[in-house]
Amino acid sequence: MLDRDGCRFHHLGLACRDLTKESAAWTGLGYRPEGPIFVDPVQKIRGCFLVGPGPRLELLTPEGEGSPIEGYLARGTKIYHQAFESDAFESDLAALTAQGGKVTAGPVPAVAFDGRRIAFVLLPTLNLIELIEAAP
Numbered sequence: 001m002l003d004r005d006g007c008r009f010h011h012l013g014l015a016c017r018d019l020t021k022e023s024a025a026w027t028g029l030g031y032r033p034e035g036p037i038f039v040d041p042v043q044k045i046r047g048c049f050l051v052g053p054g055p056r057l058e059l060l061t062p063e064g065e066g067s068p069i070e071g072y073l074a075r076g077t078k079i080y081h082q083a084f085e086s087d088a089f090e091s092d093l094a095a096l097t098a099q100g101g102k103v104t105a106g107p108v109p110a111v112a113f114d115g116r117r118i119a120f121v122l123l124p125t126l127n128l129i130e131l132i133e134a135a136p
Contacts (some may be wrong), residue, residue, distance in 0.1 A: 006086065006134070007046040007086045007087070007088070007092060008084040008085050009033075009055070009071070009082070009083075009084070010056065010084055010086060010132055011055065011056040011057060011058045011083045012055050012056070012057055012058070012067050012079050012082060012083075013057075013058045013060060013079070013080055013081040013082075013130065014057055014058065014059050014060065014079050014080070015049050015054075015059055015060055015061075015072040015077060015078060016052050016060065016063060016073075016078070017073060018061065019037060019046065019047070019048060019059055019061050021075055022059050022061075022108060023048065023050065023059060025049075026050050026052070026059075027051070029052065030052045030053045030054030031050040031051065031053070031057065032050065032051060032052060033047055033048060033049070034048075034049040034051045034056065035048070036048070038111050038112050039063055039065070040063070040111040041045040041064070041108060041110070041113075042108050042120045043067075043110070043126065044062065044063050044067035044068070044069075045060045045061065045062065045065055045067060045069055046060070046061050046062075046063040046070075047050070047059055047060040047112065048113075052071060057132050058083070059135050068105070078099065079126060079130040081120065081129065081130050082127070082128075082130070083130035083132055084129065084130070084132065085096070085103055085132045085133075085134050086111070086131055086132065086133065086134055087135070088134030089131065089132075089133040090124045091106075092131055093107070093121070093131055096121045096123070096129065096131065097121065099124075099127070100123070100124040101122060101124070102122050103119055103121055104120045104121065104122050104128070105118075105119065105120040105131075106113070107119040107122060107133075107135050110132075113132055116132060116133040116134070116135065117132075117133040118130055118131065118133070
């Protein structure tokens with residue numbers, strides 16, 4: 001389903017404690033910022049995107065109490081989700097859930113994507129997929 005036209009890989013999500021330190025480490029590997037740091041009060045995260053010699057990365061740090069990033073950091077997990085942009089958001093979300101996926105967050109508008117909706121789906125294999133609504 002994710003391999004169809006209109007559904008594209010977008011980024012890997014990484015949990016971190018300090019965006020400045022984490023960005024500097026990735027800069028040393030050839031990555032550079034793609035846009036400014038953003039804060040999303042709905043998701044309780046602060047983040048930025050990096051591009052470079054590999055896939056686009058989204059560095060995320062907790063922003064306030066109850067941030068879902070805290071759990072990943074407590075377990076020592078860095079890379080915790082894969083994101084795909086979809087021009088058929090509703091049907092792709094339905095397809096993921098029909099395959100046994102559970103929506104863990106969303107759909108909600110996301111600051112990082114100019115208010116386009118995102119949803120997180122935990123697959124039966126325990127892979128976390130972020131689905132991003134494509135720009136009109």
